[in-house]
Amino acid sequence: MTAPAPLLRVRDMAIVHDEATQATPSAVSFEVRAGEVVLLLGPSGCGKSTLALALNGLVPRSVPAEVRGSIEVDGLRAGIDSVARLSTRVALVQQDPDAQIVTGSVLDEVAFGPENLLLPVEEVLRRSEDALRRVGLWARRDDDPAVLSGGGRQRLAIAAALAMGSPLLVLDEPTANLDPQGAEQVYAALAEVVAAGDRAIVLVEHDLDAAIGLADRAVVLDRLGEVVADGPVDLLRDRAEELLALGIWLPTATLAALRLRSSGVAFGRLPLVAAELREALAAHPVAVPRARSFPPGAVVPQGEAGGNDRAGGRTDGGTASARALVVARDLRISRRRTPVLHGVDLSIAAGSFTAIVGANGAGKTTLLQALCGVLRPPKGSVSIDGVDVGRADARLLGRRVGFVFQNPEHQFVTSTVLDEVAHELRRQGLEPDEVERRARATLRRFGLEHRAEAHPFLLSGGQKRRLSVAAALVAGAELLALDEPTFGQDRERAEELLALLSDLNAAGTTVLVVTHDLQLVAEHASDVIVLGEGRLLAHGPVGAVLADDALLERSGLRPPPLHAALRDVPGHPELAAVTRFAELPSSGGRAT
Amino acid sequence: MKNAPTAYLITCAVIGVAGAVLLAPANWLSTAVFAAAPFAAVAIAGLWLLPAVIAMRLLQRPGAGLLVGLISGLVIMPFSGYGYMSIATNLWWAFFAELAFLLVGYQRWWTWLHYAGAAILGIVYPLLAWVSFDLGSLSTPALIGFFALTLASVLAATAIGILIADRLAKAGVARGVRPKRRWGVPAGDGPAGQH
Amino acid sequence: MAEQLGRTDAQRRAAPRSGTRTSSAPRSAPLERLNPLTKAAGPLPATVLLVLVRDLATPAAFIALALLLLLLGARLDRRNLLFLALVPAIVLTTGTSLSLWADPARFEETAALLRVGGWTLHAGALETGFATGLRLGAITALALLSGLTTTGPDVARSMVQQLRLPYRIGYTALAAFRFLPRFGHELEVIRQAHRVRGAHAGRGPFAAAARWLGTIVPLLAGAIRHGERVAMAMDARAFGAHPTRTERHVLRWRAVDTAAVLLFWAVSAALLLTVPALAG
Secondary structure (H helix, E strand, O other): OOOOOOOEEEEEEEEEEOOOOOOOOOEEEEEEOOOOEEEEEOOOOOOHHHHHHHOOOHHHHOOOEEEEEEEEEOOEEEOOEOHHHHOOOEEEEOOOHHHHOOOOOHHHHHHHHHHHOOOOHHHHHHHHHHHHHHHOOHHHOOOOHHHOOHHHHHHHHHHHHHHOOOOEEEEEOOOOOOOHHHHHHHHHHHHHHHHHOOOEEEEEOOOHHHHOOOOOEEEEEOOOOEEEEEEEOOHHHHOHHHHHHHOOOOOHHHHHHHHHHOOOOOOOOOOOOHHHHHHHHHOOOOOOOOOOOOOOOOOOOOOOOOOOOOOOOOOOOOOOOOOEEEEEEEEEEEEOOEEEEEEEEEEEEOOOEEEEEEOOOOOHHHHHHHHHOOOOOOOOOEEEOOEEOOOOOHHHHHHHEEEEOOOHHHHOOOOOHHHHHHHHHHHOOOOHHHHHHHHHHHHHHOOOHHHOOOOHHHOOHHHHHHHHHHHHHOOOOOEEEEEOOOOOOOHHHHHHHHHHHHHHHHOOOEEEEEOOOHHHHHHHOOEEEEEEOOEEEEEEEHHHHHOOHHHHHHOOOOOOHHHHHHOOOOOOHHHOOOOOHHHOOOOOOOOO | OOOOOHHHHHHHHHHHHHHHHHHHHHHHHHHHHHHHOHHHHHHHHHHHOHHHHHHHHHHOOOOHHHHHHHHHHHHHHHHHOOOHHHHHHHHHHHHHHHHHHHHOOOOOOOHHHHHHHHHHHHHHHHHHHHHHHOHHHEOHHHHHHHHHHHHHHHHHHHHHHHHHHHHHHHOOOOOOOOOOOOOOOOOOOOOOOOO | OOOOOOOOHHHHHHOOOOOOOOOOOOOOOHHHHOOOOHHHHOOHHHHHHHOOOOOOHHHHHHHHHHHHHHHHHOOOOHHHHHHHHHHHHHHHHHHHHHHHHEOHHHHOOOOEEEEEOOEEEEHHHHHHHHHHHHHHHHHHHHHHHHHOOOOHHHHHHHHHHOOOOOHHHHHHHHHHHHHHHHHHHHHHHHHHHHHHHOOOOOOOHHHHHHHHHHHHHHHHHHHHHHHHHHHHHHHOOOOOOOOOOOOOOOOOOOHHHHHHHHHHHHHHHHHHHHHHHHHO
16 A cells, blocks of 8 residues: 655755855755645745745746756646646745735636636636635625735735645745734634645744644754754654754744743643643643843832833833933824824833834834824924924934834935945035944944945845944934834844844934834833824833733734733743743743 | 746836836826927927836847837826827837837847937937927927927936936846846946946 | 735725726726727727828817717716816817917918017917817827726736737736836835935935936836736746636627727718818
């Protein structure tokens, strides 16, 4: 009794991009059988996205690269057979929901693929209805895809992929560009597909909390793009530390367990999902000790050391120099006669690391832009360090606040990295020698001096972001404001950027960030501003705000994953207010 | 066109849409200026040439200009109200961006060929306009203005188009679609950039 | 993503779609029910031949014909009525300005109507100017016959279905329509970002032109890269698998279309031949 042939067989695959010298990925072999769900994991830069695009032949047809080795799918060979033929065997869902829309209605979108396959009209409509019902969009079939939310558009992309009728579905970081609500929608739709069992799935995903529940197997690549693990998803439990060292971001439950284990909590097998974590903790009789040092903004239980400045600022010995840097009084902003912000009053302390959070459409970006003068606020309603933002000109503001837009490329105005940093200095009227000196010093500080002559557009994503931060701060601004700086990036890159921001904050820069990633907020911010429908719902230390479940629910937000996992563990009320990993005890092992 | 990669078609479409965004107000401006001083309206005529020049310079493939003209004409239709005339107009102007290259069989992509095509347009258009607008009736200064402005406009548009396309190439755009060795800017990102 | 696009989900659902109507929307007006190409083919000979006409009455006749057809056969919403009003506006303004810019020396034999200083406005100049003005008005009016009764996507589809335009080009054009709102938004953000960075700050037309130029490159660069991702998505859905594809929005060429074209040609010919003679 022979096992059925695998649906997908990848053998010794290596891909060299046209202008690169090394292969990423460099040595990949694995198989996928019909109906299997395989998680493809790896640190940034290992080539997993490239691998996903090679499975249906887009690499090398659309992306200039050389593919070595072989990829066989259901009798066809990727890279040799045309992408069009392969599309009947491999369907792809990409990261960017907007880049997958080509028609004017939801139904047309799903029908696009079957129509291209020259199927008869009845078959096209049958497949489209089937796919749309599966992802829950049938009721919206006549809507313009542009009015769907991000999660809706990704579900539409999944439906379009399902309508192709291919036995293999490949998803390349499907939630990277979505907020938590959107990600939730996508995973609900995927869960249905997995439950039906009619498709094999290869899922490239860096945020494992939701994905882990769906997967059967995991294939792990290391930084060089070689397969280091290939087996049932349980291998993550056994090789957790090894994978962590590789740069893989493990599920929240696993990371929490790793820390807790070192303080004596017994785990038979490391948990992968929150339910397992809670189960293990419930069986642990002793209260979990809190970590020794209190990170900024942590809720200090009664009886512990004081120095907890609830109005913002740092708690760990840093002076609560609660000088108000940014003050807003009755800030009202309207866009095209629709009010977006309704009378916001707030005061942001110098030296704080403040995050602005809120549901979609709450007005976060508008608030950030109004506070920093990108959007001109009414006179007298916003001041930075005493300067009225409504009256100040751009040059004056440039000395006080550096604003970083979501897409760094939007802000590049010169053609070399050095000029980009020098631009602001020149605008402030400094002497050329001084400009050169300070610009180069800034590039060194941000690790970009080796690219000083390169065109800004040719930098990598992370480098572009560092450059935009460097250019914003070079003139000595005290306030750094960033709009969704981790959008579209994986956890490693996001963590890298936030670490940079934390360093800048420690050195004295006040940081103001709009984001929807609440776990990152918990890890790095000191204060949180919660907006809801243009109104200020809360402004306080991060530990207090993010642990306030009622508040988060009112604002339409999901609690950060760690808090969600630990808040109602039977027998451990001491964990109910934990929001950041650093609050869990560890014996000095690798910090998350 | 059968083997043209989709990315190439889409890149032309993108440039076409950008052209349409540019041309929608220009349409109205041109009509308004025409009302005041007919010969001056041609000062912005170059805008109709610009998108096609960008495409030809960046992509250096036969038909890129015409494709851009077609798509910018299609996209502008709801906004200009001129219906098929928009498509015809845009195709007509885009054709001149291609003309010189067509005449050399698309074997050479010298920079001066862009200007040659524009210069031909700068002469042909006023001659055709002579007939349709009955230019013979205008005073001599107005006539001279018409010819001079047309020529200046299309030559300026060509220069700007080449500038934009070269900057786009330096920014590493459309790498999979444009040829490896381009006239103008070296394909790879070389050391210290010009511009 | 809703945040990023500057509108909440609720606002987006409420906002009407600008300009485009999918062909699945009900087409009520008679002219709208004709095949898009009908409205290109019908006026074509007249548009071309009008260039050669020099009298006042013929273009006026065509204007009357086109406006009549539009008033009877097109949907009369505010946008279309505005366009219709455009025709007399063009005639009046162009006619006047061409008359004023005409060379007085050429029309000395005709009656002098106005004298300002050394310059004279002759009747001949007025006549010639308005002849051209009326011609332009007529060409515009004929163009409106298609412009006001057809949507862009339908034109693309009819070019694919009737004119055998390769479908990949037609559907790339359709995809291009999706880029339009994105362009508008990106341009706004880039302008904002450049203002913050103080690029080419300054008044005057040259600074404005430099600013415009500075925004074009990031706009096009971002858009082309976005386009490349769209192209991959299309390829991944078998775009170009076969020379043709299944059509669900079918635009047929019917007998009424042929009849309409032939009828229009006949009327055009009649007008072109008889009106100049009648007007003397």
